[in-house]
Amino acid sequence: MAESRPAARPLSPHLQIYRWSWTMAMSIAHRVTGTALYGGTLLIALWLIAAASGPAAYGTAQWIAGSILGKLVLFGYTFVLLHHMVGGLRHFVWDLGHGYEPQTRMNLAKYSVVVSGGLTLLVWLIALTR
Amino acid sequence: MLSNSSMRTPLGRVRGLGSAKSGTGHFWLQRVTAVANVALTLAFLCIVISLIGKPHAAAVARLSNPIVAILMLLFTVSGAVHMRLGMQVIIEDYVQHEVLKILAVMANTFFAIAVGAACAFALLKISFGG
Incomplete structure (x- = not known):
């Protein structure tokens, strides 16, 4: 770690402090999700x-x-997988230096739920109707 | 370790390798596998959907298709590398005890390689093993 850490700085506020x-x-x-x-x-390996x-x-x-439990797990797995993927796409945007304005970054975060939820429903619609 | 007595400049300490002795390799590989995983995850979902309800013989025939088999191999290997890197960051963030941390990072590597090898072996057996 850093060799020149100054002593006795105040701790940054932790999780329960933030809104x-x-x-x-x-x-x-x-x-x-990761x-x-x-x-x-x-599960993939076992399959x-x-x-x-x-x-x-x-x-x-x-x-x-x-089975019902199996389908529930797979539905959850689909959402978790797509949520992590969409979250990753959001991080690509930030990695490339875009989307840091207050409103933009909130929208990026907010709509990643909408997009991943929508994609999950789309996948299951295709899966159940084919 | 946390003294100011080092003769080395901050630039000298981080140049090339940095405190982790690996430079930005971890960060970059996480991003490279993330990019690959976007395409491979979509391919994986299509493959799984196409296998729903298929009996064993038909599923094996589909998974033995060279394009499907290669996409599945890439998905499982790239996924294993990506999840190893991600879990390592989580371990390094939350496990404070140095020995436990090293053991956890090591176990993480073993798990990722074991799961990746199991998936790869199963896929190769499906394709070649009959």
């Missing part, structure tokens, strides 16, 4: 292993995925 804002909420959501996807990769193992294992995986 909640969209950018703060979406920043936290990006971490939470963590959820980290665990969710196990692929089931497919590689044979019809019986794949049938079990399909039965679990098709």
Whole structure:
């Protein structure tokens, strides 16, 4: 770490001091969804292993995925995946040096929920009607 | 460690490697895999939707298609690299104890490689293993 840290500076205010804002909420959501996807990769691995193992294992995986609980998990997984993706696109905008005006950054954060929610519904509409 | 006695200038300390001894490599790889993951995630969703309700033989046939198999391999490998980097940042932010932190970062690497290898092996077995 830095070798020249000055002593006894006041601590910056922590989470419970701040008023909640969209950018703060979406920043936290990006971490939470990232963590959820980290665990969710196990589901992808198990699904692929089931497919590689044979019809019986794949049938079990399909039965679990098709159950009500399975569908709920997959719906949540879809939203979390798309929310993290849209959040990433927001970060690209900021990485490129755009969208830092107060209103713009709030809108970027706010509408990332709308966009990821809309995309999730679109994916499931396609999935359920095909 | 936190003294002001170092003869090295701040620029000398950060030039090239910085305190993490890896420069901006972590940051940049996180962004490169993020860009790749946008396209690969959309491809993954299309592939999964196209497999809904398909019996094992049809699913294996679809996953053995070279384009589908390569997209799935890229998605799982790029995803594993990206999630390893992201979780490492979370660990470094929240785990204060130095030994625990190193063990957690190491376990994170093992988990990401294990999940990536499991997905890759399953995909290759589906394509070549019969």
